[in-house]
Amino acid sequence: MSVIIFAEAVEGSLKKSAFEATTYGRKVADLCGLTCKAVTLGTVENAGELGAYGAQEVYNIADNSLNQFDSQSYTSAIADAFNQLGGTILVLSHTAIGKSITGRLAVRLNAGSVSGASELPNVSDGFIVPKSVYSGKATAFYNITSDKKVISVMGNAIKPEKSGEAVAVQSLSVSVPAAKVKVIERKTVSGVVPLPEASLVVSAGRGMKDPSNWGIIEQLAAELGATTACSRPVSDSGWRPHHEHVGQTGIAIRPNLYIAIGISGAIQHLAGVNNSRVIVVINKDPEAPFFKAADYGIVGDLFEVVPRLIESVKRFKSSH
Amino acid sequence: MKVLVCISKTPDTTAKIAFQNDGKAFQADGVQFIMNPYDEWFALVRGLELTEAQGGTVTVINVGTADNDTIIRKALAIGAQDAVRINKEPESAWDVAHQLAAYIKSQSYDLILLGKETIDYNDSEVGAALAELLDLPFISYANKLDVSGTTATISREIEGGTEVMEASLPLVISCAQGLAQQRIPNMKGIMTSKTKPLAVIEPVATSSPSVIIRHELPPARKSVHLIAPEDTDELVRLLHEEAKVI
Numbered sequence: 001m002s003v004i005i006f007a008e009a010v011e012g013s014l015k016k017s018a019f020e021a022t023t024y025g026r027k028v029a030d031l032c033g034l035t036c037k038a039v040t041l042g043t044v045e046n047a048g049e050l051g052a053y054g055a056q057e058v059y060n061i062a063d064n065s066l067n068q069f070d071s072q073s074y075t076s077a078i079a080d081a082f083n084q085l086g087g088t089i090l091v092l093s094h095t096a097i098g099k100s101i102t103g104r105l106a107v108r109l110n111a112g113s114v115s116g117a118s119e120l121p122n123v124s125d126g127f128i129v130p131k132s133v134y135s136g137k138a139t140a141f142y143n144i145t146s147d148k149k150v151i152s153v154m155g156n157a158i159k160p161e162k163s164g165e166a167v168a169v170q171s172l173s174v175s176v177p178a179a180k181v182k183v184i185e186r187k188t189v190s191g192v193v194p195l196p197e198a199s200l201v202v203s204a205g206r207g208m209k210d211p212s213n214w215g216i217i218e219q220l221a222a223e224l225g226a227t228t229a230c231s232r233p234v235s236d237s238g239w240r241p242h243h244e245h246v247g248q249t250g251i252a253i254r255p256n257l258y259i260a261i262g263i264s265g266a267i268q269h270l271a272g273v274n275n276s277r278v279i280v281v282i283n284k285d286p287e288a289p290f291f292k293a294a295d296y297g298i299v300g301d302l303f304e305v306v307p308r309l310i311e312s313v314k315r316f317k318s319s320h
Numbered sequence: 321m322k323v324l325v326c327i328s329k330t331p332d333t334t335a336k337i338a339f340q341n342d343g344k345a346f347q348a349d350g351v352q353f354i355m356n357p358y359d360e361w362f363a364l365v366r367g368l369e370l371t372e373a374q375g376g377t378v379t380v381i382n383v384g385t386a387d388n389d390t391i392i393r394k395a396l397a398i399g400a401q402d403a404v405r406i407n408k409e410p411e412s413a414w415d416v417a418h419q420l421a422a423y424i425k426s427q428s429y430d431l432i433l434l435g436k437e438t439i440d441y442n443d444s445e446v447g448a449a450l451a452e453l454l455d456l457p458f459i460s461y462a463n464k465l466d467v468s469g470t471t472a473t474i475s476r477e478i479e480g481g482t483e484v485m486e487a488s489l490p491l492v493i494s495c496a497q498g499l500a501q502q503r504i505p506n507m508k509g510i511m512t513s514k515t516k517p518l519a520v521i522e523p524v525a526t527s528s529p530s531v532i533i534r535h536e537l538p539p540a541r542k543s544v545h546l547i548a549p550e551d552t553d554e555l556v557r558l559l560h561e562e563a564k565v566i
């Protein structure tokens with residue numbers, strides 16, 4: 001009996017979320033006294049590295065058609081691998097791909113599921129998985145009662161932990177049905193960590209006054225190695241691209257650090273960022289609601305504070 | 321083209337989140353409920369736009385009790401032709417998917433649209449499970465959807481970008497921001513919604529393999545630690561030494 005991890009890759013190399021899922025899966029395996037095996041699909045150059053994060057065996061299904069995502073062919077390949085490898089618990093990431101297949105796999109494997117687990121399960125009495133709900137305003141505890149279980153792990157819910165060495169990748173053969181959905185184009189911004197995966201985020205709102213002022217935001221983000229985000233009115237007015245919009249109607253993120261600059265902290269904005277581990281707010285209005293949700297705050301004019309902060313980060317970096 | 325839009329009910333985002341009965345049940349007293357925004361603004365409106373341009377009908381479906389008739393009537397006021405309610409307080413996303421599938425199997429829809437997730441439990445699970453039960457392709461987080469004949473072109477959100485894909489109807493699609501613009505029901509819509517058909521059907525028996533047993537509220541956040549605007553060095557020090565995030 002094993003914990004099977006579906007480790008996601010993009011353009012031939014594992015995603016950060018794959019290491020998170022593997023770390024989570026290995027801990028679940030240890031809790032339940034099971035073996036931990038990881039499965040990768042299509043061309044993956046560095047699959048063996050999953051061994052260092054806890055996978056005792058790593059498999060690859062080297063079918064070229066799997067280099068493009070289709071929920072049916074992925075579900076079929078993962079479910080077959082799960083059954084061949086004696087799976088009892090399936091762990092995957094709560095990513096764009098994970099969200100398209102968690103429900104499918106639960107049905108296919110006749111398994112109870114939790115999508116977006118925020119912590120490890122408690123297995124002392126049942127199999128109880130915590131998950132953050134109501135946009136971070138509560139935690140719900142799911143009891144999975146079926147023998148087979150599917151868990152997708154929320155991004156940044158667990159820190160990838162190196163616990164061993166890379167292992168040799170074994171090939172696994174399953175028959176993959178032809179995809180009914182054809183990917184005709186993929187557009188990704190290269191060179192930056194995508195927002196849903198980012199552990200450091202610098203975000204700005206209408207307090208910036210004009211899109212031409214974004215240089216200081218980009219510079220601060222670059223110094224920190226952070227990804228940029230924005231509030232909804234900013235993307236609605238075309239100041240920033242839509243994929244940067246966080247909140248109830250944009251994307252929900254849970255970075256380790258969220259720096260909010262010139263954002264008032266409306267409830268719909270907080271809905272997307274409440275789960276951040278540490279929140280810093282820079283706003284000239286001491287009454288801005290965001291300060292109530294913040295860990296650290298600076299009341300001041302962003303056009304003075306941000307350039308000063310950039311200098312402080314530079315000084316910090318040169319001395320560490 | 322026959323379009324089915326799955327709609328759910330969620331507490332308004334501004335609602336106070338509290339639980340009763342040892343954390344087992346949501347404290348619903350005095351809470352305002354709304355149609356899940358992704359269902360209303362994006363799935364429903366895009367379904368209407370497509371059928372308005374190309375002919376066809378939009379049916380809305382909900383798994384829920386009679387309390388949900390308010391949001392169902394709102395969907396009819398926005399423009400759906402008719403509605404179906406499966407009369408059960410759902411136990412889980414699994415339950416919703418099984419109830420919807422049991423009904424849909426007796427029908428023939430070209431397009432089944434859902435929201436990308438509900439804003440309360442954020443499962444993102446019903447669409448994929450439903451598609452598996454119906455053995456149909458599933459495309460999640462669509463931010464563009466066009467249909468020409470029996471071919472749909474969809475663009476969807478992925479980490480740090482978008483992906484454009486093509487598939488033949490019938491399809492199950494979950495809808496995200498960008499797909500359409502919110503529509504406010506007008507007076508005529510509100511008047512006619514009262515007489516549009518709303519069929520209430522009985523649920524099938526299911527047993528959910530994963531259910532919520534309790535909720536907890538997060539520990540209260542400490543109040544904010546304010547730092548003087550001149551002292552950005554101190555902020556960086558705290559982020560490094562105390563918060564340990566840089």
Ligand SMILES: Cc1cc2nc3c(=O)[nH]c(=O)nc-3n(C[C@H](O)[C@H](O)[C@H](O)COP(=O)(O)OP(=O)(O)OC[C@H]3O[C@@H](n4cnc5c(N)ncnc54)[C@H](O)[C@@H]3O)c2cc1C
Binds near residue numbers: 247262263267285
């Ligand atoms: C149904 C619904 C869904 C929504 N979904 C979202 C969502 O997903 N995401 C989202 O972000 N919003 C969303 N909104 C909008 C939300 O309610 C707020 O209107 C929005 O978040 C405000 O954006 P903002 O903070 O950038 O702008 P504002 O509210 O205008 O705030 C600007 C802030 O900048 C500060 N400021 C101004 N100048 C300076 C300066 N020189 N230095 C420092 N600070 C300065 C001001 O004090 C103010 O606090 C939604 C609204 C609704 C009704």
Ligand SMILES: Nc1ncnc2c1ncn2[C@@H]1O[C@H](COP(=O)(O)O)[C@@H](O)[C@H]1O
Binds near residue numbers: 328381383416437
């Ligand atoms: N009770 C319900 N009745 C009908 N559709 C639902 C119901 N619950 C969820 N859905 C649909 O499934 C989508 C995703 O929900 P979830 O998987 O729970 O996040 C929602 O946006 C709705 O379109």
